[in-house]
Amino acid sequence: MKTLEELLAIKSVTKKTMLVREDIGDDKIKIVVGMGTCGIAAGARDVLNAFVDGVAEKELTNVAVTQMGCIDMCKYEPIVEVTVPGKEKVTYVNMTAEKAAKVIEEHIAGGEPVSEYIK
Amino acid sequence: MRELSLNILDIVENSVSAEASLVSIELTEDSHLNTLSVTVIDNGKGMTQEELLKAKDPFYTSGTTRRVGMGIPLFKMAAEQTGGTFSIHSVDGKGTLINAIFKTDSLNFKPVGDLHATVSALVSANPYVDFVLKYSVDNNEFVFDTREIKQKSEEIPVSSPDIVKWIRDFIEQNVNNLYGGVTDNENT
Ligand SMILES: Nc1ncnc2c1ncn2[C@@H]1O[C@H](COP(=O)(O)OP(=O)(O)OP(=O)(O)O)[C@@H](O)[C@H]1O
Ligand SMILES: [Mg+2]
Numbered sequence: 001m002k003t004l005e006e007l008l009a010i011k012s013v014t015k016k017t018m019l020v021r022e023d024i025g026d027d028k029i030k031i032v033v034g035m036g037t038c039g040i041a042a043g044a045r046d047v048l049n050a051f052v053d054g055v056a057e058k059e060l061t062n063v064a065v066t067q068m069g070c071i072d073m074c075k076y077e078p079i080v081e082v083t084v085p086g087k088e089k090v091t092y093v094n095m096t097a098e099k100a101a102k103v104i105e106e107h108i109a110g111g112e113p114v115s116e117y118i119k
Numbered sequence: 120m121r122e123l124s125l126n127i128l129d130i131v132e133n134s135v136s137a138e139a140s141l142v143s144i145e146l147t148e149d150s151h152l153n154t155l156s157v158t159v160i161d162n163g164k165g166m167t168q169e170e171l172l173k174a175k176d177p178f179y180t181s182g183t184t185r186r187v188g189m190g191i192p193l194f195k196m197a198a199e200q201t202g203g204t205f206s207i208h209s210v211d212g213k214g215t216l217i218n219a220i221f222k223t224d225s226l227n228f229k230p231v232g233d234l235h236a237t238v239s240a241l242v243s244a245n246p247y248v249d250f251v252l253k254y255s256v257d258n259n260e261f262v263f264d265t266r267e268i269k270q271k272s273e274e275i276p277v278s279s280p281d282i283v284k285w286i287r288d289f290i291e292q293n294v295n296n297l298y299g300g301v302t303d304n305e306n307t
Contacts, residue, residue, distance in 0.1 A: 002285070002288055002289045002292050002293075004267070004268075004271055004289075006285065007268065007271050007272060007282070007285060008271065010281050010282060010285055033244070035128075035132055035240075035244065036132070037129050037132075037188075037189045037190045037193070038189075040120070040125055040128055040129045040132070041120055041125070041129075045125065045128055045233075045236055045237060045240045046236065048240045048243060048244065049236050049239060049240055049243075049287070052239070052240075052243050052280045052283050052284060053280070053284065055280040056280035056281050056283075056284050060280075063280075064278065065243050065244070065278075065280070065283075066243070066244045066278075067240075067244035067245070069132075069136065
C-alpha cells in the first residue's frame with residue numbers, strides 16, 4: 001500500500017535531479033497536450049500520462065508536460081505540441097500512448113522530431 | 120466518452136479554464152440505492168444567469184475558435200441516459216457546482232474507469248491549481264488533496280513526473296481499496 005511517507009523518498013531522489021535542472025535554467029522543453037472535449041474523447045489523457053511516464057523513466061529533468069485548450073482541429077486529436085528552446089514548434093497529430101513513447105525517445109531525448117506523426 | 124472519468128476530466132477542464140484555484144471532485148456511490156453521485160465544485164469565475172442557460176445548450180461555447188460546446192451536454196446526457204439527474208449552479212464571480220447522479224444498475228451506465236489517470240493528468244498540467252478528490256463507496260471514504268501533497272513535497276513541484284506517477288498509483292490503490300481491495304489484476 002502506498003503511503004504519503006513514500007513521497008519523502010521520491011522527494012530526496014527528485015531533489016538531486018532538480019539541482020541539475022537549475023544549471024539548465026528556465027529553458028525547458030515543453031510538451032503541450034490538447035485537452036479540450038475532442039482531445040479528451042480521442043484519448044488525450046492517456047497520451048499526457050504516457051509523456052509523464054516517458055519523462056520519468058528517462059529521468060529527463062528539463063521537460064514540462066502541460067496542456068492547452070481546443071485548437072479547432074478535432075479530427076487530428078489528440079494533438080501534441082513540442083517546443084524545444086531555440087527550435088521551431090513541432091505539432092504531432094492523432095497521438096497515442098505508443099507514439100508518445102517514440103516521441104520521447106527520438107525527439108525529446110534524441111533531438112530528432114518524428115516526422116511520420118507530423119501532419 | 121469511453122468512461123465517466125473522461126467526462127469528469129472534461130468538466131474539470133472547464134473549471135481550470137474558468138481560472139479556479141481549487142477544484143473539488145466528489146464521488147459518492149451507494150450500492151443499496153444503486154446510485155453514483157458525481158459533484159465538481161470550483162471557485163472559478165462562475166457564470167451569469169444568461170451564460171448558465173447557454174451552457175446547458177450544446178450549441179454554446181465561450182471559446183472563440185469553435186461555435187459548439189459539448190462538454191456539459193455530454194456529461195448531462197451520460198447521467199440522464201441512466202435514468203439519473205443533472206444540475207448546475209453557478210454564481211457569477213464566485214464559482215460553479217455541477218452534480219450528476221447516475222443509476223449504476225442501468226444498462227447505459229458506463230464505469231468510472233481510470234479516475235487516477237484523470238487526476239494525475241490534471242495535476243501534471245495544472246500544478247498551480249489545487250485538486251481535492253473525495254471518493255466514498257457506502258461507508259468507506261478516501262480523500263486526496265494536492266495541498267497536503269504540496270506540503271509534503273515542499274520545494275519539489277507536484278508536476279514533477281515522479282510525483283505525478285506516485286499520485287496516480289496512490290489514488291488507484293486507495294480507490295481499489297474502497298471496493299474491497301479488488302484490483303483489476305486479481306479480477307482476471
Ligand atoms: N466551471 C465553469 N465555470 C465557468 N464557466 C463555465 C464552467 N463550465 C462551463 N462554463 C461555461 O460554459 C460553456 C460551455 O461549456 P462546455 O464544456 O459545454 O463547452 P466548452 O468548454 O466551451 O467547449 P468543449 O466542447 O471543448 O468542452 C463554456 O464555454 C464556459 O463559458
Ligand atoms: Mg468544456
